Amino acid sequence: MAEGFVSRLKASLTKTRQRFLSQLEDIVVFHKKISPEFYDELEEILIASDVGYKTTSLLLDKLKERVKEEKTDETNEVKEYLREIIEEILSIPSPDIIHEGIPMALLVVGVNGVGKTTSIAKLAEYYRSKDKSCLLVAGDTFRAAAIEQLSVWSKRLGVDLIHHQEGADPGAVAFDGITAANARQVDVVMFDTAGRLHTKVNLMSELKKVHRVITQNLGERKLVNILVLDATTGQNALSQARTFDEAIGIDGIILTKLDGTAKGGIVLAIAVEFGFPILWLGVGENSEDLRLFDPGEFVKALFD
């Protein structure tokens, strides 16, 4: 990945870095020797980054084990260990983003307001830059003006859009979308869906139907189910991941809004609990601000 991206990601993670790092350095300098108080403060830093209590405990256990193995009591060694542990956790094999010669379908799901439609626009931009033909499908027939939002993007990007009117059956839209994609032999077809709280059983059943319709008419295509998560979300993201996975099976995650002060530590918790790979990171509102996730790079941006 281009060096430019590392610096861009670093810049967007600066706030995260500053807090996390300066706090980490603070306690490293303050304590020098590893002690229960040092671990307590480390625990607090991790929890404040939305890593969650359970995952924090796990990280600390691993860290303590490592410290024991290395027979060290220097706190400044800890930084490096922690970095390695986090990178290891985040290194999950992810499905291919591009299959040469095999057309794809991306089903993009998530709760309300995480940035599904914007992410789809960015994905379309990415695939177009790789000379792939794209088709957008406006599956959010519920929220007022959602179709217009995607249609503005489709015009801006010069990508075709399949849509019905507001209130239409999303299953029918999905059917038209997948049929059109196959007929037009489009490389990548992207399905937008309405934001739905994972706790609404009816809406989740609706999503299952959309998924079924796409699966049954997939043909040669490879389907990737993508869950969009907002980096500012706290522990509830776990619940979201679980429910969406139960409904349609999740292949990967797009983590959006990493350009704020949110630390996105929830990523770690999700990696530990579900083992979902993170596919993309959204680090800004420009279309080039959606970037492929690379654990090494991500941790590098976090620590260096």
Add this chain to the structure above:
Amino acid sequence: MAFSNLSEKLQETFRRLRGKGKLGEKDVDEALRQVKLALLEADVNFRVVRSFVNRVKERAIGHEVLNSLTPGQMVIKIVHEELTKLMGEKAEKLVISDRTPTVYLFAGLQGAGKTTTVGKLGVFLRKQGRRPLLAAADVYRPAAAKQLQILGEQNDLPVYVGDGKNPVLIASEAIEQARQLQRDVVLIDTAGRLHINEELMGELQKIKKAADPAEILLVVDAMTGQDAVTVAQSFNEKLGITGLILTKLDSDTRGGAALSIREVTGCPIKFIGTGEKMDGIEVFHPERLASRILGMGDVLTLIEKAEAAVEAEQAKDLMKKIQKDQFTLEDFLQQMRQVQKMGPLDQVFSMLPGIKPKQLKGMAIDERSLKHIEAIIQSMTPQERQTPQIINASRRKRIARGAGRPVQEVNRLLNQFEQSRKMMKQLTNLGKGKGGFPKLPFM
């Protein structure tokens, strides 16, 4: 349901406490460790958790608890009081300015739910006899103005869109238009923005200057994690927030953001948003939410919802009928619809005391069975609805066919109806003269 996991955990902890005759410092510590973990997992800011736990501990370990006859209950009381304190003591109303129109400015991160909230609050204010105008000052997100326009059309509220380019201009023109249209409230929707985006925060400051709002309401997603505090603080510093609206509380988020934000910013939470429908907004009642966390139920909200949904006249009629034993399937159906008006059943039930969040799982299926009941009753003739006694085997078969449900379901419904009629009669006889809302047959 919001806070359900937190309330489950606290209930579990305190069940252990309740079993004890007396509490030592150790017991309190153990209980408070559970409280701390639950709060952290609920995304309450860790600093807030620390000071909260310390406060409770200070009060709990003193004589107050140890000398009390029921120490477990005392701890619950203290936690409850401190929780309430943490979220603000009382429900706070929206400020109305001296000159019309009163302007409310909405701000928040992307995807917090500002536009939906503006629509909801517009509908809410109109119900209170105000005349709101909505202003679409989100000129960045594609079709954001269109979204507000549609919400306006659907709910019969005027929307000012302007040139769709200059948010500051749109805001001041909207106020001008409100004067012309004799609208007394202007709700200004703005684009979602990051609190660290200087340029866009500057734009908000300009809108504030131009519109001179009576309230600046920060819209916050209840699912937000530890960062909620940073966001709220930063908007507050740059803009001077007067209140908060917490959205998406109908998810299973534990909503810890609600607990921290008030503590850290000093701004009251004024409304909570539940659901995507336009009536999904409620005045925020700190003490009720604290009760809900502790599993004491939220009877007050339930009663208010019931009052709004049931017209007083109808309720009186119903009472009479029940007392005279004239309660029919017609009334049953009507009553059922009224309960549905109160909101999704799982939400209604979660407000009842003594119902554990766990029992609510799978409630959504019941929502569908209500539809079936409706279908069955509607497949009956008026005469059958009035006098269910005449429904014999062949009528049952016909009704089942008409409703598309098995005969067993028709039988079950008729049995249930008979039982609840008896039960209601007993209940109303007990509470005669007191009036009040009758117990609902299928609850």
